[in-house]
Amino acid sequence: MKIFMTGGTGFVGSRLASALAGEGHEIHVLSRSPRLPGDRSGAVSFIQGDPACPGAWQDEARACDAAINLAGTTIFKRWTEKRKREILESRVEATRNLVDAIEPGRILISASAVGYYGARGEEELGEDAAAGEGFLAEIASAWEREAERAESKGARVAVLRFGIVLGNGGGALSTWIPLFKAGLGGRLGDGRQWFSWIQADDVVGAVGFILANPGIQGPVNVCSPNPVRNADLAKALGKALHRPAFFAVPGFAVRIVLGEFAGSVLTGQRVLPRKLAEKGFVFCYPEILPALRASVRDRRVSA
Secondary structure (H helix, E strand, O other): OEEEEEOOOOHHHHHHHHHHHHOOOEEEEEEOOOOOOOOEEOOEEEEEOOOOOOOOHHHHHHOOOEEEEOOOOOOOOOOOHHHHHHHHHHHHHHHHHHHHHOOOOOEEEEEEEHHHHOOOOOOEEOOOOOOOOOHHHHHHHHHHHHHHHHHHHOOEEEEEEEOEEEOOOOOOHHHHHHHHHOOOOOOEOOOOOEEOEEEHHHHHHHHHHHHHOOOOOEEEEEOOOOOEEHHHHHHHHHHHHOOOOOOOEOHHHHHHHHHHHHHHHHOOOEEOOHHHHHHOOOOOOOOHHHHHHHHOOOHHHHO
């Protein structure tokens, strides 16, 4: 299959591109960085362009059988008004431009996030749960609406509501691990907020599974079947790193440091991957401790 990817040079996208190429797919990654014509990394080729701007790259997308859309600037920074605009526009505009380039009958797999559900306390959330409230819910809803436009072209659209991805070489762990190794690891706030997560290898497996199963479409929760509370996450990460995890950051301190973003850190969602389970997807890392141990094994993270 010929696959076009946005966000294919990032933490998740780079390993996904490599894995799909290893399975025999022809991968074309959109990159903002200048590269030599025909530049390749193994079976992955690169196309220069900005997904937030229409351009010649759209012709390449039109020629592909499937598109995987992972473009979007990180949310893991303090939210200024400027930053919030960047977070929203980087997702919506990239998705809009990609959808405009998709030909009838193609496949679109587009990222979203469990932030779609907002702060929901103890409620168990499957894909049929309604959108919540707050900035992340608004972003995810707008992001998904743009992707769903491809359905009017006859495309099969799967919108992936990702939990926090745990893996070596980047993501949330690249921030957390130095704190734990310095003896400052522990829960945030009261630690009872739910944390929906997925190990990076299972992200790769889930995307490949969705590509290969034409019956999977619409929203798909891409997260472990076993969400954990923040305090339990901290204990498991401490155990994986052989470090203490008794340090607790009170909620007011989190708000001082992170501002509005703290609301998402101190609340959470108890999200379940019901569609993947119904279709028979098998997780390599359904439990948090083995997932964290696998994720910190690489020296790029654990050093």
